[in-house]
Amino acid sequence: MEKLVQKKKPGGLFDTLKTVFWAIVIALLVRTFAYEPFNIPSGSMIPTLLVGDYLFVSKYSYGYSKHSLPFSLPLIPGRILSSEPKRGDVIVFKLPADPSQDYIKRVIGLPGDTVQVKQGRLYINNEMVQRERIEDYILTDGTGQAIAVPQYLETLPGGKVHRILEIFGDQGPADNTDPFTVPEGHYFMMGDNRDNSADSRAFPARFRFVPFENLVGRAEFLFYSKDSSQPIYDLGSIRFDRLFKGVN
Template sequence: MNFALILFCLLILSGAIWVADIFFLRKHRPADAKDPWWVEYGASFFPVILLVFVLRSFIVEPFKIPSASMLPTLHVGDFILVNKYTYGIRLPVINKKIIAINEPQRGDVMVFRYPEDPSLDYIKRVIGIPGDKVAYQNKRLSINGKLLETTRLDDYLHPERLYYSKQFIEKIDGIEHSMLNDADAPSFISNVAQFPHRNNCLYNDAGVICTVPEGHYFMMGDNRDNSRDGRFWGFVPEENIVGKAFFIWLNFSNLKRIGSFQ
């Protein structure tokens, strides 16, 4: 469901009713006549819809975490806020950038439209920016030939499935975040899609090595062996960017999660 398109249509409809009532309909109604129900509701909802549309399109957008691919950073059921303007001002619905501000940086947690189905929003961590050579070999990540620094932590107990994963602190461009690996999961990547710029990636028994094309980004989940990400479906084009995730504002099953975003 394209909520942005639905909201835009409601804005146009309620706005048209509001304008028609002010400049035409009201003048032709008797002074003591009650507004028709459709005028009353349409005109009264217009300011509310306009406010929601502006906030959601240009300032912040709420997003619910649907899967465990970003554990331990983000949990299933986390409600997060996404900054819509930090990567540039975009026209609603068509998502075309009209004002450039910042570009995504390595380590950012970014929401984007899934390349294989743009009607779906995905969230992953930015690993590679245009021109980077990203290698994920034997479950170790390197960028432009430099192996990322990692520090081993205590094993992570998954809250839903009750099993342990190896947990590490990984540092990328000075940004530290936790990430998980499963000891029994293979290093090689199977069921790889035939995505655009597929020839920029080399797959082997140890994993994958990709050179990120211009205007694209390479994304990975923090739960490395339980994330279907850029290793499987390729690169995220710039026009698919939605915004930067920055805050957990609610989790019904764990209120301590509020504000805990790393």
């Protein structure tokens, strides 16, 4: 006689909960040890990063500290499996003054460097950093008006080339600073939108330099970008030309 094959009954609620549990565990592991998503809420890194960009940050680039863990759980002493950042890397870090806040800036000064801005020009170890004027960047202000902003290609020691903006030319509020010497185990950060960035030039003196332990990871690539001033259902405001673009 032909046997009847009995259909396996669905596992029901228990199997569903088990699947959800393992999905959460895997997501947490990926977020902790591989890649974590972040979005850009301010214009301090224009033109490299725009408000409304969403990007992945590699958590393994510089090793792991307590700030690699959810809620900065103090389970990792110092930093393990560490690798030093390179000058010019774009990095997410915990604000020294308030570790609950994530900031994203570019590494300008390495441990032992002296960094200064004089008349709008960046100096590292008393050498003026090379920059080249290129086409103006068209920036939309708070009223929706388009304005042309001076844009430069800046070449950091070591050869990293990236774009910066100087909204006020070389007469911005942070275009003349004291010389800052970066302590060991710390980094000096600046935004690419030089006249519109709260960074190591503006932080209070005791929080000016970012400790190695506070680095969360290196910005790698965008996975989504949308003009955040437009309604969420407005598909025309998605910046398709920025999708899956690497962060320079």
